[in-house]
Amino acid sequence: MENTEKTQIKPFSWYPGHMKKAKDIIVNNLKLVDVVIELLDARIPYSSANPMLQEIIAGKPRLVALNKSDLADTKVTKEWVAYFRQQGIPAVAVDAPQGRGIKQLVSMTEALAKPMTDKLVSKGAKPRAARVMILGIPNVGKSSLINRLAGSNKAKTADKPGVTRAKQWIRLGGNLELLDTPGILWPKFEDMTAGLKLAFTGAINDEAIDRELITGVFLQTMAEMYPDRLRERYKLAGDLPSEPHELLELIGRKRGCLVKGGIVDTEKAQRIVLTDFRSGKLGTVSLDMPPQDDGMAEDEQ
CATH class of the missing domain: 1.10.1580.10 (Conserved Hypothetical Protein Ylqf; Chain: A; domain 2)
Known part of the structure; x- marks a missing residue:
């Protein structure tokens, strides 16, 4: 891939208005949630990560869900899960359409939110469900994951990227409450x-x-x-x-x-x-390999 820079592709300076609006929605509503789930494509965890996310979530507890794991190389996905955990970020591989990894995702999310919900109760507030926001770039399967979590087609799905647009709250039983937001893509593809x-x-x-x-x-x-x-x-x-x-x-x-x-x-x-x-007709394929050192540091996520 060393000849990549010689291609005719422009620097992907694609940042439609709805993307900026989506970012604004996220920033304005982060105070309402306890945990952020970052949804990545298991085939390309590095490439599908939003480099602005760490700055946007500003200290919120974060969980990485590697979706489309059925299409990715299982060995490499396990290495990615281990890598994120080494960075102090809980991670789990999921296959939203088939429901694989969903129970683990829910339990990990509830555990991350518990300190916040317990703190509210200790201050006299009534017990409430953990509040979650799922963030991901378009076409990483966000709507499919939401539908699986909710147990029905709550979110509009389509094969084309960016179909999820408006904010909506979705109840996920008694222990989770989801704030859905549009997927966002970074404003300039420098990589x-x-x-x-x-x-x-x-x-x-x-x-x-x-x-x-x-x-x-x-x-x-x-x-x-x-x-x-x-x-x-x-x-x-x-x-x-x-x-x-x-x-x-x-x-x-x-x-x-x-x-x-x-x-x-x-x-x-x-x-x-x-x-x-x-x-998936070419078999399970992973095109991003986890770093063998600290090359993918927090500020690169």
């Missing part, structure tokens, strides 16, 4: 590699990216990290082509993406590759 990985997963709307370029970089990354997944999925034998466009063309031919004259329909092939990755 180009992180921006590319977000594009791979669909966290950035496909209409806002150069799909040919994104697919090429994705294939280059997969060829370096998970070559056997490409061979298995697309029935490729031997060494993979070193040039991404040659690899895409080979995949396109294997998948029958041909037009008149036997030419590969590269746009169709690009859609197939990205869809296969996002749906």
Whole structure:
């Protein structure tokens, strides 16, 4: 990925008005909650973390939930959970649609909130449910997690990023009360590699990216990290082509993406590759590895 800076992608200076509004909602309502759950994509925990979050939450107890863990490399996800815990941040892997990890997430959230709720009771207040806010960039599965926690479709879901917009309170039984807020994305992608990985997963709307370029970089990354997944999925034998466009063309031919004259329909092939990755058809894949030292310090989260 060393050639990333030479790509034609602009610095992702995408910060729509609704993103700023979302940040304002979060800042204005943080005083209402006891715990913040930071929802990350388990495939790209570093790239899907919001670097402004530590500043925004300003000392609130924080829990990391690594969602879409069913799509991520299990071994790497365990390493990420251990990494966050070493940083003093409770973490749990979850698969919201299937409900995996949800009970642990709830119990950890209640434990984090207990000192605050106990303190209120000691001062004469009536016992109340723990109040929680879930924060995450678009398309990390926030609505799916909320629906699983609530036991019904309380939050509107869609495959496109950024569909959750308005603030809403959701009761999660007697012990948790959730303040839903829109997902937020940072205002400038200074880390180009992180921006590319977000594009791979669909966290950035496909209409806002150069799909040919994104697919090429994705294939280059997969060829370096998970070559056997490409061979298995697309029935490729031997060494993979070193040039991404040659690899895409080979995949396109294997998948029958041909037009008149036997030419590969590269746009169709690009859609197939990205869809296969996002749906898990390329197998469990993790594109962010946890630091082996303190390289991902608190101020980088």
